[in-house]
Amino acid sequence: MNEATTVTLPHGQNLRCDTCxxxxxxxxxxxxxxxxxxxxxxxxxxxxxxxxxxxxCQRIHWFHL
Structure with a gap:
């Protein structure tokens, strides 16, 4: 398991959970x-x-990179 951190998307914005x-x-x-x-x-x-x-909230965001 990796350390928890913010995630920057390719277009420069941070990923935000769709649920919470x-x-x-x-x-x-x-x-x-x-x-x-x-x-x-x-x-x-x-x-x-x-x-x-x-x-x-433990929601999983999937990306095929």
């Missing part, structure tokens, strides 16, 4: 699983998503 308007997030990586890759046993080959978890 919080501005402090923990950064995590999750796999984007697909049915086909799971069926073939190749989950490890799926893409990663960068997720920011709001420290106030």
């Amino acid at each position: 308007q919080g501005e402090i997030f923990e950064s995590r990586q999750w796999k984007l699983q697909t049915t086909g890759m799971t069926f073939m046993g190749l989950d490890w080959a799926n893409r990663d998503a960068t997720c920011f978890v709001c420290t106030t």
Whole structure:
């Protein structure tokens, strides 16, 4: 788990939680699983998503970067 901090988006504004308007997030990586890759046993080959978890309400904001 990463240290909680603000997140600056590519266009220069800080990320704000859609639910509570919080501005402090923990950064995590999750796999984007697909049915086909799971069926073939190749989950490890799926893409990663960068997720920011709001420290106030725990809402997860997903980004495919």
